[in-house]
Amino acid sequence: MPAEFLPDHLLSTSQTPVRGVVFDMDGLLLDSESLAMDALVAAGRDLGEDVPLSFCRRMIGVPADGCRALVRDTYGDSFPLERFFSLQEEHLRVFVDTGRLVLKTGVLPLLDLLDERHIPRAIATSSSRYRTDHHLKLVGLFDRFDAIVTRDDVSRGKPDAEPYLTAASRIGVAPEECLALEDSRSGAQAALNAGIRVIVIPDLIAPSEEIRAQALAIVKDLTVARGYIERHTA
Known part of the structure; x- marks a missing residue:
């Protein structure tokens, strides 16, 4: 992945190595x-x-x-x-x-990279367990995650930090060493509330100014996130 795909500030500043990745599902992995x-x-x-x-x-x-x-x-x-x-x-x-139901751009190459670098990954979604499992199995992604946290698995949903903290705990990675990938405002806020850096890939709604100010970057697809992980893994 050429470095120019990354925003300048992610090239010029030091970053904590990424040791785990937590994904949203709808609008991020799936065009749902x-x-x-x-x-x-x-x-x-x-x-x-x-x-x-x-x-x-x-x-x-x-x-x-x-x-x-x-x-x-x-x-x-x-x-x-x-x-x-x-x-x-x-x-x-x-x-x-x-x-x-189809995958969003860049999903499979990103998961392949995580496999190559042995980086654990989880899903933190607001969807139910039934819908989540059904959709992931249908598109062939169910077995590609080390943990899947649904709305049924937590007492408080996004934008509360609980889904992301639970996901990070289940893959055994400290929040500050995780990267969150989100498309929605409430999801991005949940990751930030959990102390997890976040790259936002907007789907149907634009991020708020508050999220723009706090996210690592706002990018067009997961290809850019893949570039960041390539550059910032231990």
Whole structure:
């Protein structure tokens, strides 16, 4: 990976060696956020409700309990909340199982590099255990991670630090020696709250100014993250 793929400040400053990597899943490893958004809109349509895409995007990177609170606060207590999310799961499963779920750019070369350098890696996702395992198995990634932490495995979801701290602990690497890879604001904040440096690869929503100020870099795809790991592994 040529050095010019890395932002200048990552070339000119010393960095703690990367001894472990923690990945988000949806929108980072898998091109799944757009499918999830389409499924939410379809679920609203099934119920005769106008649930616009702009509203659905507010749920990106937010754990299920947070999404439920957002919908309840917006549409009121009479909204059929559980049916809405059940229908979303049904639509999403159809989208996924009919071949619409694909990997994001750079995923396999990055995992190959981690294999070559014997760097442990984990997933910290806001998705459920069922959805996570199903999606990872479908795209052939399930066995390529040393630990997988889902929303079902922690008491507090992103942006709380717990998912990232749990993932780092399960691969046996101190937070300060990990690198987090995230696409969402709440996910990036979770990594930062855990004391883990983060590179943000935005998917459907742009990072906030606060995240821009605190992240190592905001980059277009995982190819750049691969360059950083090549340069900063022990």
